[in-house]
Amino acid sequence: MLQNFVKMSAVAPFNTAVEDRLEWDWPKAKTMTGMTSLLGSFSIAVNSRVSTTIPDEAVLTKTVEKHITLTHESDEQRWSKLMANAQTGNESDYRQLLTELTDVIYNFLCSRFGKYHFTEDCVQETLIAIHQARHTYDQHRPFRPWLFAIVRHKAIDTLRKQSSRQKVTRQYKGEQEVLSQGSQQNEADNEIIRGHLLESLSEQHREVLVLTKIIGFSVVEAAEKLGISESLVKVRVHRAIRKLKKMMEADHYEQA
């Protein structure tokens, strides 16, 4: 993953998808390998593009942060323009915008909730919501707050509406097998799979939310698995969603 990130940075430094991967991977990468090893890997990109000198840690961090800020600004302007064109009925610009946003939304949700079937559903719901709300975007206002207000709302909304889905449960069992095989994977990778918002929930809230809303077990099944009453499952789910909602509202990703 880290190597991919480095390769892509070298090849297409101003590509949106890469930048959003960069936003997502950067803090994780720092905790995963430490700045020094990241620095070593990053030097491949630096060497291939600019010079053989490896900058120190602080300079590198500043450069990457500046790079992210610049990309945010250019994304902001491009998306705003694409949406303005979409409002006039320009199909190709709209397709381009939605394609770019799909990656952004997917990475945003993965970093917060983890890679689950739910994330895919949520991306689709959000794209539909963006389509329905496209007439409310005012090009004199910044695009990111408008976008992420919809994304945050849809994420919680989708989570709340998730019901028991056997299909997903079966799929999850398959995923669990893959995950158990990958026990050799390091801890950091698992952290990335889970997503930091779910991680910040208490153990009780997280397990009940993952079982009922993300994996798709019914309340009865979840209660049996956890050895608690059905009403307690419902209460915990309700509280967990409320907590997630608060955390999402406090999440100022779009201003980063």
Next chain:
Amino acid sequence: MNKHESLISSLSSKLEPVSPPPNINRLAMAWFALSAIYVVAVTQLFGPIRLNAIAQLGTEPRFALETMLGVAAILWFSLLAFRSAIPAALSRQFAAAGLILMALWLAQYVIGLVSPALEPSRLGNRQHCYIETMVYSLPVILAGLFFVRRLYPLRPVRTAMSISLVAGMLPALYMQLACMYEPTHILAFHILPGLLMVGVGAGLAAWWRQRDPEFGNK
């Protein structure tokens, strides 16, 4: 990502042009102004206002302040209600300021229980002021919901509640001039019915959404 491609192409094919959003502040102000004119006109139509009420606005500074605070709180809430119908248009600070203004205005009447802004009197008493407050606010609520129905409120019921609060408080405020001045009467027969309209508005929005799930999402 391939599974999203079909969705993207279906969303972007035969894309119809949409008109850009209206200036939300202007729309809110227009709704507020029209509603205020309507409330004044309909209240006048069903009975005269208190004899010396307008003169008291000039001679009693606390009464004038109370009224102006009411106008400011209601106007601010109008902006807040309409902004909440567009994603990310309403900031937390703006919403907090609206709530503070509204609380400050209502607190004037609670303070008035101990120290009223005007000498309490039954002069200008209207027989059915509480019913008038509720009935006059209904068209204002419907007009507000009509205006926001084509926007995209992320929390439609909450937006409807804000609209209803404004709609309920407009006649409640005007009753300050049209009906008798006595803080207990104002709280029980003007403010309370106005506040009750918040529930009515929320119910209307929920009913409208049930009939038309796309309400607020067009």
